[in-house]
Amino acid sequence: MSHHSSEDSKPHFEQGPVQVLFGERGGAYPDGNSILVRGENETLLIDPAVGLHERAENLPQIDRVILSHCHEDHIAGLSLFPDTPVHVHTLDRPGLESLDQMLAIYGYGGPIEAAFREILVKTFHYAPRPDAQTYADGDVFDAGGVTVRALHAPGHTRGHSCLMVEWSEAGAHRRLLYLGDIELTGFGPYYGDAWSDLEDFERSLSWARDVEADWYATFHHIGVLEGRAPFLARMDIFEGAIARRETNLLKFLAEPHTLQEVADHRFVYRPGDDVSFAEAVEKRSMQQHIDRLVTAGRVRALAEGRYQAQ
Incomplete structure (x- = not known):
């Protein structure tokens, strides 16, 4: 209080x-x-x-x-x-x-x-x-x-x-x-x-x-x-917020996307937030989510650096 x-x-x-x-x-x-x-x-x-x-x-x-x-x-x-x-x-x-x-x-x-x-x-x-x-x-x-x-x-x-x-x-x-x-x-x-x-x-x-x-x-x-x-x-x-980011990521990956496209979509920061390091943070944060989803068999890695939920 x-x-x-x-x-x-x-x-x-x-x-x-x-x-x-x-x-x-x-x-x-x-x-x-x-x-x-x-x-x-x-x-x-x-x-x-x-x-x-x-x-x-x-x-x-x-x-x-x-x-x-x-x-x-x-x-x-x-x-x-x-x-x-x-x-x-x-x-x-x-x-x-x-x-x-x-x-x-x-x-x-x-x-x-x-x-x-x-x-x-x-x-x-x-x-x-x-x-x-x-x-x-x-x-x-x-x-x-x-x-x-x-x-x-x-x-x-x-x-x-x-x-x-x-x-x-x-x-x-x-x-x-x-x-x-x-x-x-x-x-x-x-x-x-x-x-x-x-x-x-x-x-x-x-x-x-x-x-x-x-x-x-x-x-x-x-x-x-x-x-x-x-x-x-x-x-x-x-x-x-962790589960929310992961749920939203899985929805986004219903169609194949690259990590850059994931970062551009924004899952940590809001679209339009003026944060100079947002792209680096989005990439590093969401790569961790992607990696564990791949390990769990919920996302698959495709050609040309793309990922898709399965």
């Missing part, structure tokens, strides 16, 4: 040591919702969003930054903390080594990559962090009276992780599960990068459904949900 402040239009959420720093328009891209965790010994910041640049003077001293994964919008505020220890899952750490390795996560290539390289630096303030430290599934950050536990949930990226924040309050054990880019929107899961994987994402969604928490927080749009019922309802909508 998100609470709105009378001072401005942004939501407000603060429970115990946890505060959500909501971005513009509910954390809509390119902004996002960062998580501030104030412990007795350290103050932790999870996923510093680009909007933090405008509120930098009002931030407390940050002792440690934790990243759910290495994507441009989740590290856009990292340049504000050049001397602060930063932690990322082992599998995503290469993205902080250099701009070239960051671009390899997306795998766009060609003119799109050249344009995105500039966007990473100018819009998202990318700066290498070769000093970044790694974490693995189950690792715990103890800030004093509150802990953050890493839970590997790949699919969006190889190292994408959820982060469980836990503390005691009035004799009760409290838990907030930060979902990163399991964002619970109607757009659905994003698995269109070189380091994305559809079936890993599906396994992560199945796992996440069983995780008990008092609150569930997302980086984009949804913000904070209180209790399992609203969380599971949003999960149904989010996860349902």
Whole structure:
């Protein structure tokens, strides 16, 4: 549940040591919702969003930054903390080594990559962090009276992780599960990068459904949900996008089509959406659907790179 402040239009959420720093328009891209965790010994910041640049003077001293994964919008505020220890899952750490390795996560290539390289630096303030430290599934950050536990949930990226924040309050054990880019929107899961994987994402969604928490927080749009019922309802909508894309793909492949024609039809983005990398994302996303449908015998590969449902 998100609470709105009378001072401005942004939501407000603060429970115990946890505060959500909501971005513009509910954390809509390119902004996002960062998580501030104030412990007795350290103050932790999870996923510093680009909007933090405008509120930098009002931030407390940050002792440690934790990243759910290495994507441009989740590290856009990292340049504000050049001397602060930063932690990322082992599998995503290469993205902080250099701009070239960051671009390899997306795998766009060609003119799109050249344009995105500039966007990473100018819009998202990318700066290498070769000093970044790694974490693995189950690792715990103890800030004093509150802990953050890493839970590997790949699919969006190889190292994408959820982060469980836990503390005691009035004799009760409290838990907030930060979902990163399991964002619970109607757009659905994003698995269109070189380091994305559809079936890993599906396994992560199945796992996440069983995780008990008092609150569930997302980086984009949804913000904070209180209790399992609203969380599971949003999960149904989010996860349902995968089946919807596959169903629509099978209908489209009633007639033979190439991957290029599939990408042009748009199954992830809406036709007309002005997204420079849409074609690359459509191709990579829908190729994964096609490959598993071929393996399952529901689609057959024809000559000249065409596919048809059977």
